[in-house]
Amino acid sequence: MAAQYEMLTQLAKAGTKLDFGQDLFVKFYQAFIASNRWQQYLKGVIPTLYVTAIALAIGVVLGSVVALVRVAHDQQRRGHHDPALAVANAVCKLYATVIRGTPMMVQMLIMSMVIFANSRNFTMVGALALGINSGAYVSEIIRGGLMAVDPGQMEAGRSLGLNYMTTMVLIVIPQAIRSVLPALGNEFIVLLKDTSLITVIGGKELLYAAQGIMNRTYEPMFPLFGVALMYLILVMIFTWLLGKLEGRLAKSDRR
Template sequence: MQAQYELLSQMAKSGQTLNVLQDFFVKFYQAFIVADRWQQYIKGVGTTLMVTAMALALGVVLGSVVAMIRVAHDQQKPHHRNPVLGIFNAVAKIYATIIRGTPMMVQLLIMSMVVFKSSREFTLVGALTLGINSGAYVSEIIRGGLMAVDPGQMEAGRSLGLNYMTTMLEIIIPQAIRSILPALGNEFIVLLKDTSLITVIGGKELLYAAQGIMNRTYEPMFPLLGIAGIYLVLVMLLSWLLSKVERKLAQSDRR
């Protein structure tokens, strides 16, 4: 195969016209086989998954905290409002409004060029930014799910002598998870694809690997189609895992 590639490359350099199949083979070989370039894609996939996992963990934790604060504030009785909780709720609302109201690209540039301008850990900065961005959307998803649970469930738990947090953890949250899982799954898929944006600030993920190969081969088609296919496979795998979880939850409900 390598000998055939070298022969066809020499023919192209000498000005001979290659047919469609020969041209396809040369470009494919350049994009994936020469100098073991396929390993760069594999390395890019590893970084993409690592960034996704880090951002996902941060987004879920941050979103859960923000959602709990806002729900706790909204469920207070009109004449028994906690001022400290009111301050936290105001901060949470400002955070969600700013993050959801500004583009992801702008947030990445601010984090890399202003907040962490002296840092060279571009991939970690990208993961942090993605996590903060995801947290705002996750908080609204979780808050919507918690508020959708019948208020009588909270009253029933409190009447049994359970405190607020125990009632939330034991009664409210398990019911809310079933309704918010599809929306959370969609947010996770969006987060996986958004990892490609960190290339703009120097993050070395999958798109970064493809750009490096394009700069060597001057041929964008196969590297870009290759990573598009990889992203598609990753999204399909994530969708399959989420569907398995949804079926498990549905089975537990029927029992």
Template sequence: MGFTQLYETFGALENPSFWQDVYMKFYKAWFEADRWQQYFKGLATTIQVTVIALLIGVVLGVVVAMIRTAHDQQRLGVHNPLLGIVNLICKIYVTVIRGTPMMVQLLIMGLVIFASNRNKTMIGALSLGINSGAYVAEIIRGGLMSLDPGQMEAGRSLGLGYMDTMRFIVIPQAFKAILPSLGNEFITLLKDTSLISVVGGKEIVYFAQAIITRTYETMYPYLITAVMYLIMVLIFTWLQSKLERRLRQSDRR
């Protein structure tokens, strides 16, 4: 007996059992009118938003971390005025972003700054990327500042410039130390994609809410959404653990 036949059989019962009631509600939330396609449409958007926000966050985070680290590691008696101004701008950016709720930032971006723009999904991705950049910057800066200053001095003594020393010596070592923190930030970013529905972003929660308006049943659409997010987080965590193991193995060689 197919899913449709089961649904029709249980629906004809006057007093269905608990499990029959569960099946009917799940059928309406997932199978009826091919609603599962809407969830996967939202899933594709969620992954797209996560990737775009991740790229924005990493680029912003690396740039801000490099500027702030370069400013903090200036030699005694040496002060670059231009670097000081840029560092101040970066500090304001980090302070404002970390000091205000993600929801408020989304509302300002979607309903104030880009109020006339209809592509709310991309506005959500931009907002998430800007928010993530501040946290990534502090994670990377913490990793860079935790290394022995002798690493930088050794690179400069070999004739490498500041950028080459950071690229070939400092950053590879810092990356191993900050990988768990970066992984946690990226998982948070993935889950925060659910917030873009407040400005009209069409991800999983958006379609779940649309299904709720048709079925008048809130539990199962939200439960399905939660399970889909959980599966994505588990996959990302598994990939992160594999990368960490590979990095540990390379250290032993």
């Protein structure tokens, strides 16, 4: 294969026009085989998964806090209004509205060029931006799941002498998790694909590796198709794992 590639490149340099199949082979070889460039793609997978994990952790923690604050505010007993909770609820609503109402790309550019303008750790800045963005959507997913649980469950817990948070943690949240898991899984997959956006601010991940190869070969087709295929494989793997988890939860519910 290497000998054939060398022969074809020599012919191309000499001015010989390669046919479609030969030209395709040369571009494929340059994108994946030459200088072991396939390893660069694989190395790009690790930071992609790393960024996804960090952003997911930030999104779940932030989204859970926001959801709990909003649900606690909405479920206050009649005649009981906590001013501090009202302020926290207003802040959470503003956060969710602003983040969900503005483009991800704009948020990422603001984080990298305004808020963290002096930072050169673009990958972590991108992960933070993704996590903050994801938190707004996760908060709505979790809030919807918590509100969908029968209000009688909360009343039953309080009648047993449990306080609000204990009832939420022990009774309401475990029931809500089963209903929100598919939506959270979908958010995780969207987050995995959105990691490609951090390349715009200089973050290193899978697409960044492909861009480095494109800059050396001046041929975008195979690097981009290769990256798209790798993202597809990752999404299919995680979709399969989420399906297995949902199946196990469904079995436990039937027992």
